[in-house]
Amino acid sequence: MTVAFEQATIRIAKPEEFAKLQSAVEQAFRLEKVERFLKQLNRRGIRIRDFDGVLALQAFEAVAGSADGSGPSARQLYQALPLSDQAQMREFYLSKVEKVELGLRHKFKKLYQYY
Secondary structure (H helix, E strand, C coil): CCCCCCCCCCCCCCHHHHHHHHHHHHHHCCCCCHHHHHHHHHHHCCCCCCHHHHHHHCHHHHHHCCCCCCCCCHHHHHHHCCHHHHHHHHHHHHHHHHCCCHHHHHHCHHHHCCC
């Protein structure tokens, strides 16, 4: 008898803020924008898995073209989330990081290094 792993579902406590941040992350990883996103991180020396560094850089706003201050920043949205929502957002972000096309991952291999 084999039992498959099934991730537990954790309810999102602040769905509005979570959805806005999730949308910003998805925007950055769209095919037509991901290379620009990676170039921006590369120029600043931010590793792709450093979610806090990405938030501090305002990389999501720069890629989406929403760095004009008209709404809350991705960092502000993230900080407004409770710890459980933050953990789920980091997991969502890291899943997007791993789905980047292999050619781009090779081109920006320095960003993907663990050390």
